[in-house]
Amino acid sequence: MIGSLGMPELLFIMVLALLIFGPRKLPEIGKTMGKAMGEFRRATRELKRTLDTEISAEEVSGPVNPAQVDPAPAVETPPIPPTTSPPAPPATQAPAPPEGPVVADTTSTAEPSREPE
Numbered sequence: 001m002i003g004s005l006g007m008p009e010l011l012f013i014m015v016l017a018l019l020i021f022g023p024r025k026l027p028e029i030g031k032t033m034g035k036a037m038g039e040f041r042r043a044t045r046e047l048k049r050t051l052d053t054e055i056s057a058e059e060v061s062g063p064v065n066p067a068q069v070d071p072a073p074a075v076e077t078p079p080i081p082p083t084t085s086p087p088a089p090p091a092t093q094a095p096a097p098p099e100g101p102v103v104a105d106t107t108s109t110a111e112p113s114r115e116p117e
Helices: 007-061
Strands: none
Touching: none
């Protein structure tokens, strides 16, 4: 018994394949299917072997500690060429206070004034 297929199901599939492909083509199809399955098994075994080899190589070399990895070298940026605009004035002194008496602003911004209608 293959998987959940029983003998009646397999017999039905064989009769159906015989009717569809005929007695001459059926052996060729079986041969091709057998070769394809064998190639698939070989490829699967080779992939498994490769993965096992890689995993064992990783285990031998040990886990990679991020602190042990050298950082990438810094890339130097080219210097920016000087511009032809005049230099900015130095901002070392604060502006002088205005001369004369200081007058406080007495306008209120809390509520606009209403005019009679």
